[in-house]
Amino acid sequence: xxxxxxxxxxxxxxxxxxxxxxxxxxxxxxxxxxxxxxxxxxxxxxxxxxxxxxxxxxxxxxxxxxxxxxxxxxxxxxxxxxxxxxxxxxxxxxxxxxxxxxxxxxxxxxxxxxxxxxxxxxxxxxxxxxxxxxxxxxxxxxxxxxxxxxxxxxxxxxxxxxxxxxxxxxxxxxxxxxxxxxxxxxxxxxxxxxxxxxxxxxxxxxxxxxxxxxxxxxxxxxxxxxxxxxxxxxxxxxxxxxxxxxxxxxxxxxxxxxxxxxxxxxxxxxxxxxxxxxxxxxxxxxxxxxxxxx
Amino acid sequence: xxxxxxxxxxxxxxxxxxxxxxxxxxxxxxxxxxxxxxxxxxxxxxxxxxxxxxxxxxxxxxxxxxxxxxxxxxxxxxxxxxxxxxxxxxxxxxxxxxxxxxxxxxxxxxxxxxxxxxxxxxxxxxxxxxxxxxxxxxxxxxxxxxxxxxxxxxxxxxxxxxxxxxxxxxxxxxxxxxxxxxxxxxxxxxxxxxxxxxxxxxxxxxxxxxxxxxxxxxxxxxxxxxxxxxxxxxxxxxxxxxxxxxxxxxxxxxxxxxxxxxxxxxxxxxxxxxxxxxxxxxxxx
Numbered sequence: 001x002x003x004x005x006x007x008x009x010x011x012x013x014x015x016x017x018x019x020x021x022x023x024x025x026x027x028x029x030x031x032x033x034x035x036x037x038x039x040x041x042x043x044x045x046x047x048x049x050x051x052x053x054x055x056x057x058x059x060x061x062x063x064x065x066x067x068x069x070x071x072x073x074x075x076x077x078x079x080x081x082x083x084x085x086x087x088x089x090x091x092x093x094x095x096x097x098x099x100x101x102x103x104x105x106x107x108x109x110x111x112x113x114x115x116x117x118x119x120x121x122x123x124x125x126x127x128x129x130x131x132x133x134x135x136x137x138x139x140x141x142x143x144x145x146x147x148x149x150x151x152x153x154x155x156x157x158x159x160x161x162x163x164x165x166x167x168x169x170x171x172x173x174x175x176x177x178x179x180x181x182x183x184x185x186x187x188x189x190x191x192x193x194x195x196x197x198x199x200x201x202x203x204x205x206x207x208x209x210x211x212x213x214x215x216x217x218x219x220x221x222x223x224x225x226x227x228x229x230x231x232x233x234x235x236x237x238x239x240x241x242x243x244x245x246x247x248x249x250x251x252x253x254x255x256x257x258x259x260x261x262x263x264x265x266x267x268x269x270x271x272x273x274x275x276x277x278x279x280x281x282x283x284x285x286x287x288x289x290x291x292x293x294x
Numbered sequence: 295x296x297x298x299x300x301x302x303x304x305x306x307x308x309x310x311x312x313x314x315x316x317x318x319x320x321x322x323x324x325x326x327x328x329x330x331x332x333x334x335x336x337x338x339x340x341x342x343x344x345x346x347x348x349x350x351x352x353x354x355x356x357x358x359x360x361x362x363x364x365x366x367x368x369x370x371x372x373x374x375x376x377x378x379x380x381x382x383x384x385x386x387x388x389x390x391x392x393x394x395x396x397x398x399x400x401x402x403x404x405x406x407x408x409x410x411x412x413x414x415x416x417x418x419x420x421x422x423x424x425x426x427x428x429x430x431x432x433x434x435x436x437x438x439x440x441x442x443x444x445x446x447x448x449x450x451x452x453x454x455x456x457x458x459x460x461x462x463x464x465x466x467x468x469x470x471x472x473x474x475x476x477x478x479x480x481x482x483x484x485x486x487x488x489x490x491x492x493x494x495x496x497x498x499x500x501x502x503x504x505x506x507x508x509x510x511x512x513x514x515x516x517x518x519x520x521x522x523x524x525x526x527x528x529x530x531x532x533x534x535x536x537x538x539x540x541x542x543x544x545x546x547x548x549x550x551x552x553x554x555x556x557x558x559x560x561x562x563x564x565x566x567x568x569x570x571x572x573x574x575x576x577x578x579x
Contacts, residue, residue, distance in 0.1 A: 025389035031426060033414075033447050034407075035422070036423045039425060040418060043422075094313070096312070097313055108556065113548045117545055119511045120523050120526045120537075121540075126327050127534075128327070128330045135329075135333045136326060227416065230511035233511070244415070247418070248516060267417070270417070271413055271415075274413050
């Protein structure tokens with residue numbers, strides 16, 4: 001199979017000894033990437049008796065699955081928008097400082113770590129802080145601001161959003177900082193010389209230049225939240241309000257027969273969403289990189 | 295003249311104020327859970343201050359006898375952090391160089407395959423890898439270390455972008471032809487000519503692979519293997535304080551490493567994989 005594909009890549013020319021050099025790579029990728037992808041794509045259309053069926057895809061219409069997808073989309077969209085806006089403002093603030101200053105080094109290093117800090121450790125850190133015993137909860141309770149004792153943390157549309165923001169903002173800073181640093185001071189001076197105010201500068205010069213980068217960052221944040229599993233898994237112990245959790249559930253529970261392939265259908269659904277967003281990102285990034293020349 | 299200068303100064307002051315306000319607010323948000331963790335790990339059962347948790351963490355003997363999961367997970371993750379970048383480099387560097395030199399027609403296909411994992415989240419990869427890992431377990435046994443095969447796939451896009459940028463910056467063809475005409479074999483070309491020239495790219499790709507490996511939870515947990523993250527998750531149920539302390543120590547350690555690297559001329563944003571997806575900048579024309 002890999003062979004036929006290779007030959008096609010060479011426009012039907014006879015494979016020579018040079019091809020041997022790429023065999024290990026293609027073999028590895030076939031086993032660990034292409035086969036798993038095909039397993040998901042075809043598994044979605046196979047019933048538990050082994051025959052072709054649309055039952056798994058139809059099962060995606062179940063209220064439990066549609067609500068999981070819906071929750072995932074909302075959670076990702078909200079944290080992507082909020083993370084992108086806050087991260088972009090932070091990036092701009094950092095870019096106004098000295099280019100090699102301590103502040104910038106500190107913020108970029110911190111963001112580099114925090115963007116990766118998702119998962120179990122992050123969930124536990126938030127539990128330690130905001131759960132019923134956490135110090136911020138106690139602080140808020142004593143100030144009379146808190147009524148339900150930290151239970152909000154486990155809700156997908158409250159606590160999880162806050163936790164996701166914790167890795168979305170740093171990611172936006174890292175992705176967006178090169179774009180704001182690409183703004184040349186001469187552009188602002190030119191706008192001022194021609195009598196433009198700060199508002200006009202942002203509206204007519206900086207805004208349009210940064211927009212593709214901003215939306216690109218937003219899309220990246222969306223897929224980042226949409227595919228995240230670990231943080232939610234460590235925080236939510238009951239039910240599966242999000243699509244990744246629902247997929248994980250079909251793998252670990254052996255209660256319902258044939259549930260496995262419904263999991264593959266859900267996985268396929270996820271791939272479709274991510275693929276659409278990622279394609280849009282790649283197109284936008286090409287547009288954005290035009291202004292990144294320095 | 296002086297009016298204009300006054301205006302500039304006022305603008306500067308406003309910008310400085312804006313910067314400090316924004317940075318302070320966001321950093322406070324970043325620090326809140328960390329302060330929460332520190333507070334949580336320095337309390338004893340009665341709610342008094344105690345350094346019990348941290349002194350246990352520093353005592354290797356106590357850790358291995360009282361928290362065997364943590365020891366297993368730590369060792370497994372350490373092994374994975376070596377094996378994953380090793381396989382990744384062995385697979386990518388020769389292939390990418392070879393494709394440039396001898397089979398340029400395959401470059402689009404290689405790029406497509408390397409970027410494909412971007413559309414396949416880890417949780418989806420687990421679903422598809424289940425039958426493949428049944429074979430891996432059959433041939434190689436059940437050790438956690440074989441998760442490295444899956445981790446290589448996860449790092450593929452980011453490593454590809456790093457190495458591609460590195461290889462683009464040097465003239466692979468001329469360098470290898472020069473070496474070949476002086477009598478070097480392909481192995482010598484690879485090890486003594488190409489590798490030293492792309493060492494920055496190799497380092498940053500390996501760094502990414504290590505960071506991704508140490509933070510991975512999804513695949514390990516769903517395949518029931520114990521790596522560092524899974525160990526922390528398991529511990530969180532029995533002894534949350536130790537688990538939170540490990541997480542915090544890990545974070546502080548990574549931050550110190552990165553902060554130090556930023557002074558050593560390290561590349562910005564080197565640890566955040568998604569940030570490395572940006573296309574390499576074009577040279578000004």
